[in-house]
Amino acid sequence: MLERVALHQTRLRTPGLSLDSRGIALGSHGLLLFPSLDRLVAFFAVYTQHQPLDDWMNKLRVELLRSNLGGREVALIVQIDASERMDSMAEVAALAGGFTFTGGGRFWVQYRDAAAPYGYDLSEVSQTQATYQLHHTTFNQGYHVERTIDLKALFLRLSPRRDPTAGTEAGPRWILAEQGLGGALLHYLRRSDVQARVGICEWPPLSALEDTPVRRYLFDLPAYPPRMNRLFTSTPGLRVFVPVAPGAAVEVGYRHPIQLRAIPSFRGPGLVLFLGRGEAPLELPQLPILGTLDALVRMEVFQGDPPPPAVPAGEPSPLRIPLRLLPSLRAPTDVSAAWIEPAQLPLLRKLLYLLGSDTLRKATLALSDQGAFLRTSRGTQLLPLGHYYRALAPNLYVPAGYETAPAVSPQVLLSAIDVPDGSVVILRHHGAPWVIPESCFVSLETAILEGTTWAPLHATVLNELASPLPRIQLQIEDPGLRPLRDVEIEGP
Amino acid sequence: MNRELTPLILRGDELYRRVLSPLLLGGSLRPVRPLGPTLARRIAELADTFTCSDLDLQHRCDEARLRHARTLAPLDTLPPLSSADWMLLAAFNDLLQSVNPRLPSVVAPSRPTRLLNACSLLLASIPPPHDLLAALTRHATFARALEVHRVDTQVRWWTGSAQFHGEPPSKRLLAMPNLRRVQITETWVELETLPLPGFPREHYHEVLAAWLALSPLTDLATAARIEPPFRWHATSLGLIATVPGRRLARRVLGRIGAKGDVALEHATRELEKQNLHIPFQIAARFLDERRALASMSS
Known part of the structure; x- marks a missing residue:
C-alpha cells in the first residue's frame, strides 16, 4: 500500500528513496511505464518537441517487461538528478498514456501527483521475486525483464508519416541520385549555376546474387530555384531529403514522428536518410567526401602553348631553358618501371595473379591518388599495363621512347630539380615531374595480399557433400487396377 | 489431424519419399499412382506445412538442394518447396507414369494419352518462377530430372x-x-x-518440353539434349533479360559443350525466322556475351 509523504517527513521505507532539496520523495531513477511501444514513441514525439535528449540520452534504457500475469509493457528507465525534470517527464508521460514511478533497484513507487505533492512511500515493504515491483495507488504489479530495446534501432524502424506540406518550404536539401542519373544531374546543376557539393555513397549488394555494391550520388544543395522542385520529386531515381538534424534527413513529402534534432545520435558524423513509402532507412556511417560541382564538371584543356611569363622591362633575361622530353628514335630498351593510372588499377589487380614469384619478390610499388608506380629490377617480368619508364639514374625515370633535352647528365638533372635525398623523380610528358619518397616504395608481395578471413568447417559434413551422388534409376511397378482413378480432367 | 487432409498428407509424403528424394539423392525412383491436376493442386496447398515422415531424409534432401544451388550462387539457405514446385513434382511423376509399360491395358489402351492430357492441364496452371531465387530454387530441386x-x-x-x-x-x-x-x-x-513403341512419343516430348520450360535454368542446363530440342521460352528469355539472370544462366551453362552451344544457336535462329525481333535480340545478346567471355577465358 502507498501512503502520502508528509511535509518535513524525514524517514522513508522504500529502499532507494530519499527526499530532495524540495522535500519530494525521489529515487535515483525514474521509470515510465507504457502499455505499448507506440505510446513510448508518442512520449518521445511530444517530449522532443520541447526539450533535447542530450543530457540523459546515455542515462536511459528501454526494456520490454513481462508481468506476472503474462502481459507485456514497455518501461523507459532514466537516471534522474532533480525533481524538476521528473515533473516534466511525468506530465508528458501522462499525456501519452503512461504511468510514472520513481525508485531504484527492485522497488518503485508512484511519482508525486496533485493528490500527493511530496510523493508516495510504501507503508510496508513486501518480499518479491520480480525484477521490478511497481506500486501505484491503483495497482501493485511485479515485472520481469524480457529484453532490452535499442532506442536508436527503434527510431530507425519508425516509418515517416505522409505529410504533403513537408519539404515545400525553401531550404537546404540532400538529393540521392541513382548511379546512372548522377552525372546528368551534376551537369544540370552546374549549367543552372546551382551551388552544391556531391559525393559517392556505397551500400552492400542487395542480395547474394549481386557482385557489385550499390552506388549512388549524394548531392548537398544549400539552396536551389523552386522551379526545380517538380523535376527532382517526379524523376524516378532521384530522392530529395529535407535535413532535420545534422545527421538525419527525411524524404520530401514525409515527416518523422520524432524530432530527430533532439537526439544526439542523429547529429553526425554519419547520415541517416529516412525514406517514405515504408522503405527501410539508408544509413551512412560516415558522410562521404563531398566535392564542389565546379571541380567535377568536364574541363576544357587549352591546346596552344601557354603565354610566356612576363619579364620585367630593363632586366636581362636569364639564360635558362626548361627541361623538355623529346621522342627518341632509339629502341626503348631498359624499361624498368610502369606508371599505372587509377582507371587501370582493377586490371592490375587481375594481372597480379599471373605474376611469378620472382617478380613479386623483386618488384616495388608506390601507390598514390594519381595511380601506382611499379618498379622492377633488371631481367624480371614487367606487366603489359600502363605507361613504361626507363631509369636514367637509380632514382630518375623518363618515359620509354623519350629522352631529355638538353642532354645533360642525370646528376645535373637531379640537382636542377632539387629534390631531397631519398626521393624518386618521375619525368612526365606534360606537367611538372612527380617526386615520390623512396620510403613509399614497398615490395610488391607484401603490398598486394589482403587479409583473408577463415572459419572452421566440419570435415565430416564436407566429405558427405563432396561424395558423388548415385545415379537415378527408374523402377517400374504395376500401377494396379484403375490406375487413373485420381486423374480427373476438369471441364472449362 | 483433420480427417480430410490425412489422405492428402500421406500421398504427399509418398511422393516426397519415392520421387523427390531419389531425384535429389539418387537411387531407385518409384513413381506413385498418377495424381492428376486436382489432387496435385490439393497436395500443393499443403506445401507451407509439409513435413516428411522421415525427418532425416528431408534433412538430406534439403542439403542436396542447397548443394545444387551453391554450385551457381553463394546461398546459405534455400526456401522450402513452394506450391508450384509441388505441382511440378506431381507433373513429373505423372509424366513418368505415362510411359509405364504396364499402364495401358487391353480394355483401356488410351490411358497414356489421357494421362499426358491431364499432365498438360496441370502444367498450364503452374506459374513460372517469379524471381531469380525462385528459378534457382526450382533448378536446385529438378536439376537431375533428365538424369533419370x-x-x-x-x-x-x-x-x-x-x-x-x-x-x-x-x-x-x-x-x-x-x-x-x-x-x-x-x-x-x-x-x-522412355516411350516404348505404341506409346504417344511426340505427345510425351511436348509435355516434357512444357515441363522443362517451367524451370528455365534446368531447361538451359540440359540444352544439349536431343529430344525435345531446346527452344527459347518466355521463362528462359525473361531470365536472360536481366544482368543477374544472364550471370546465372552462364554459370548453369558452364561446360555444356558444343552440342549445347549448337542447340542455343539453333533456337536463336528459330526466333529470327519467326520475326520475333525483341526475343531474338535478347537471345542474341546473351550468346554474344557468352562468346566474348569464352574467348577471354580460353
Missing part, C-alpha cells in the same frame, strides 16, 4: 527370349544358366527415349 534412366533387361535362353522394362527379370528365367545358356543384356534408356 530406365534399365531394360533382355534375357535369352536356348528356346526363346524375354524383355523386361525397368523391372528385374523373373528368377525362374534365370535358373540353371549354364544348362539353358542364359544370356542377360542390360540397356540404359534415357528419359528422352
Whole structure:
C-alpha cells in the first residue's frame, strides 16, 4: 500500500528513496511505464518537441517487461538528478498514456501527483521475486525483464508519416541520385549555376546474387530555384531529403514522428536518410567526401602553348631553358618501371595473379591518388599495363621512347630539380615531374595480399557433400487396377 | 489431424519419399499412382506445412538442394518447396507414369494419352518462377530430372527370349544358366527415349518440353539434349533479360559443350525466322556475351 509523504517527513521505507532539496520523495531513477511501444514513441514525439535528449540520452534504457500475469509493457528507465525534470517527464508521460514511478533497484513507487505533492512511500515493504515491483495507488504489479530495446534501432524502424506540406518550404536539401542519373544531374546543376557539393555513397549488394555494391550520388544543395522542385520529386531515381538534424534527413513529402534534432545520435558524423513509402532507412556511417560541382564538371584543356611569363622591362633575361622530353628514335630498351593510372588499377589487380614469384619478390610499388608506380629490377617480368619508364639514374625515370633535352647528365638533372635525398623523380610528358619518397616504395608481395578471413568447417559434413551422388534409376511397378482413378480432367 | 487432409498428407509424403528424394539423392525412383491436376493442386496447398515422415531424409534432401544451388550462387539457405514446385513434382511423376509399360491395358489402351492430357492441364496452371531465387530454387530441386534412366533387361535362353522394362527379370528365367545358356543384356534408356513403341512419343516430348520450360535454368542446363530440342521460352528469355539472370544462366551453362552451344544457336535462329525481333535480340545478346567471355577465358 502507498501512503502520502508528509511535509518535513524525514524517514522513508522504500529502499532507494530519499527526499530532495524540495522535500519530494525521489529515487535515483525514474521509470515510465507504457502499455505499448507506440505510446513510448508518442512520449518521445511530444517530449522532443520541447526539450533535447542530450543530457540523459546515455542515462536511459528501454526494456520490454513481462508481468506476472503474462502481459507485456514497455518501461523507459532514466537516471534522474532533480525533481524538476521528473515533473516534466511525468506530465508528458501522462499525456501519452503512461504511468510514472520513481525508485531504484527492485522497488518503485508512484511519482508525486496533485493528490500527493511530496510523493508516495510504501507503508510496508513486501518480499518479491520480480525484477521490478511497481506500486501505484491503483495497482501493485511485479515485472520481469524480457529484453532490452535499442532506442536508436527503434527510431530507425519508425516509418515517416505522409505529410504533403513537408519539404515545400525553401531550404537546404540532400538529393540521392541513382548511379546512372548522377552525372546528368551534376551537369544540370552546374549549367543552372546551382551551388552544391556531391559525393559517392556505397551500400552492400542487395542480395547474394549481386557482385557489385550499390552506388549512388549524394548531392548537398544549400539552396536551389523552386522551379526545380517538380523535376527532382517526379524523376524516378532521384530522392530529395529535407535535413532535420545534422545527421538525419527525411524524404520530401514525409515527416518523422520524432524530432530527430533532439537526439544526439542523429547529429553526425554519419547520415541517416529516412525514406517514405515504408522503405527501410539508408544509413551512412560516415558522410562521404563531398566535392564542389565546379571541380567535377568536364574541363576544357587549352591546346596552344601557354603565354610566356612576363619579364620585367630593363632586366636581362636569364639564360635558362626548361627541361623538355623529346621522342627518341632509339629502341626503348631498359624499361624498368610502369606508371599505372587509377582507371587501370582493377586490371592490375587481375594481372597480379599471373605474376611469378620472382617478380613479386623483386618488384616495388608506390601507390598514390594519381595511380601506382611499379618498379622492377633488371631481367624480371614487367606487366603489359600502363605507361613504361626507363631509369636514367637509380632514382630518375623518363618515359620509354623519350629522352631529355638538353642532354645533360642525370646528376645535373637531379640537382636542377632539387629534390631531397631519398626521393624518386618521375619525368612526365606534360606537367611538372612527380617526386615520390623512396620510403613509399614497398615490395610488391607484401603490398598486394589482403587479409583473408577463415572459419572452421566440419570435415565430416564436407566429405558427405563432396561424395558423388548415385545415379537415378527408374523402377517400374504395376500401377494396379484403375490406375487413373485420381486423374480427373476438369471441364472449362 | 483433420480427417480430410490425412489422405492428402500421406500421398504427399509418398511422393516426397519415392520421387523427390531419389531425384535429389539418387537411387531407385518409384513413381506413385498418377495424381492428376486436382489432387496435385490439393497436395500443393499443403506445401507451407509439409513435413516428411522421415525427418532425416528431408534433412538430406534439403542439403542436396542447397548443394545444387551453391554450385551457381553463394546461398546459405534455400526456401522450402513452394506450391508450384509441388505441382511440378506431381507433373513429373505423372509424366513418368505415362510411359509405364504396364499402364495401358487391353480394355483401356488410351490411358497414356489421357494421362499426358491431364499432365498438360496441370502444367498450364503452374506459374513460372517469379524471381531469380525462385528459378534457382526450382533448378536446385529438378536439376537431375533428365538424369533419370530406365534399365531394360533382355534375357535369352536356348528356346526363346524375354524383355523386361525397368523391372528385374523373373528368377525362374534365370535358373540353371549354364544348362539353358542364359544370356542377360542390360540397356540404359534415357528419359528422352522412355516411350516404348505404341506409346504417344511426340505427345510425351511436348509435355516434357512444357515441363522443362517451367524451370528455365534446368531447361538451359540440359540444352544439349536431343529430344525435345531446346527452344527459347518466355521463362528462359525473361531470365536472360536481366544482368543477374544472364550471370546465372552462364554459370548453369558452364561446360555444356558444343552440342549445347549448337542447340542455343539453333533456337536463336528459330526466333529470327519467326520475326520475333525483341526475343531474338535478347537471345542474341546473351550468346554474344557468352562468346566474348569464352574467348577471354580460353
